[in-house]
Amino acid sequence: MYDIAVVGAGPAGYSAAINARKREKSVIVIGQNTGWLARAERIDNYPGMPGVSGQQMLDAMAAQAKNMGAELRGGVVHQMIDMGGSFALSLGADFVEARKVILASGAKQPKRLPGEERLLGRGVSYCGTCDGMLYRGRHAAVIGAGPEAVSEANFLMSLCASVTYFGKADAELDSRIKVRDERVTEITGGMRAQGLIAGGEELPFDGVFIFREVMALSSLLPGLEMDGAFIRVDRGMRTSVPGVFAAGDCTGLPLQVAKAVGEGCIAALTAAQEIG
Numbered sequence: 001m002y003d004i005a006v007v008g009a010g011p012a013g014y015s016a017a018i019n020a021r022k023r024e025k026s027v028i029v030i031g032q033n034t035g036w037l038a039r040a041e042r043i044d045n046y047p048g049m050p051g052v053s054g055q056q057m058l059d060a061m062a063a064q065a066k067n068m069g070a071e072l073r074g075g076v077v078h079q080m081i082d083m084g085g086s087f088a089l090s091l092g093a094d095f096v097e098a099r100k101v102i103l104a105s106g107a108k109q110p111k112r113l114p115g116e117e118r119l120l121g122r123g124v125s126y127c128g129t130c131d132g133m134l135y136r137g138r139h140a141a142v143i144g145a146g147p148e149a150v151s152e153a154n155f156l157m158s159l160c161a162s163v164t165y166f167g168k169a170d171a172e173l174d175s176r177i178k179v180r181d182e183r184v185t186e187i188t189g190g191m192r193a194q195g196l197i198a199g200g201e202e203l204p205f206d207g208v209f210i211f212r213e214v215m216a217l218s219s220l221l222p223g224l225e226m227d228g229a230f231i232r233v234d235r236g237m238r239t240s241v242p243g244v245f246a247a248g249d250c251t252g253l254p255l256q257v258a259k260a261v262g263e264g265c266i267a268a269l270t271a272a273q274e275i276g
């Protein structure tokens with residue numbers, strides 16, 4: 001059980017972790033070091049670090065958080081479950097438990113496919129490790145983006161009769177997996193998923209697994225109050241869900257490192273104060 005779990009390994013998340021450690025709270029940061037800042041060639045408007053690349057800045061923040069005792073863990077949080085007094089964060093088949101959660105997940109929000117939400121848990125899954133056994137000897141599709149997609153597809157290939165992979169593979173896929181370039185536009189099926197539409201063609205599958213770098217906030221934590229595309233927060237960075245805070249690009253404009261770092265600090269200090 002951690003005092004604080006931070007969802008998102010960007011400047012807001014690392015700032016939250018550093019400030020939580022200054023208050024001697026145990027903290028875990030979950031996410032890949034590959035968010036928006038990693039794409040910035042050069043940052044000139046962050047005080048004290050002129051001219052560094054986004055990746056250099058991220059690496060320095062990650063190292064500082066780690067040196068101060070924050071635990072850093074790769075992966076994508078799929079869902080948060082309110083346990084009444086603590087939260088369970090699911091990372092595939094694994095869970096992390098924390099008293100407070102700081103959402104620092106950035107501004108990018110994935111668009112869900114037509115049929116995806118309706119058929120989730122009925123042939124559509126976000127976790128091969130959890131649900132793969134249900135498709136033993138059957139035919140699975142993987143819609144892949146992000147760090148987990150390839151390893152999960154390879155795991156599914158060890159169980160399923162066939163795996164077809166739609167998307168860009170960041171690592172080596174099992175040679176038995178069929179790769180298709182067409183973009184998937186819909187998941188099909190009535191009571192259960194029956195397949196998908198890709199390149200205008202309807203293709204049958206028993207199960208459809210979807211892996212993304214980020215999760216839609218509405219599926220990560222249903223009931224979170226929004227302000228348009230952004231999470232509604234108060235001045236202490238509290239969200240509408242008690243015990244859950246938000247910081248950085250996910251709370252609104254301006255989408256800037258300095259604002260993300262400032263909000264990460266406030267979120268951590270408010271969370272630490274509530275923990276006592």
Ligand SMILES: Cc1cc2nc3c(=O)[nH]c(=O)nc-3n(C[C@H](O)[C@H](O)[C@H](O)COP(=O)(O)OP(=O)(O)OC[C@H]3O[C@@H](n4cnc5c(N)ncnc54)[C@H](O)[C@@H]3O)c2cc1C
Pocket residue numbers: 007008009010011012013030031032033034035036037038039040041042043044045046075076077078104105106107108213214215220247248249250254255256257258260
């Ligand atoms: C090309 C480019 C140039 C830029 N130049 C500048 C600049 O010069 N100056 C400036 O101030 N700003 C600049 N920015 C903006 C700056 O990068 C962002 O404002 C800043 O990174 C926001 O920080 P954040 O921590 O809120 O979000 P992000 O940096 O986006 O980090 C969020 C992280 O959370 C992860 N995540 C999301 N959902 C989950 C989940 N469910 N589980 C686990 N992890 C999750 C994401 O993968 C990501 O790693 C630039 C952005 C880009 C793209």
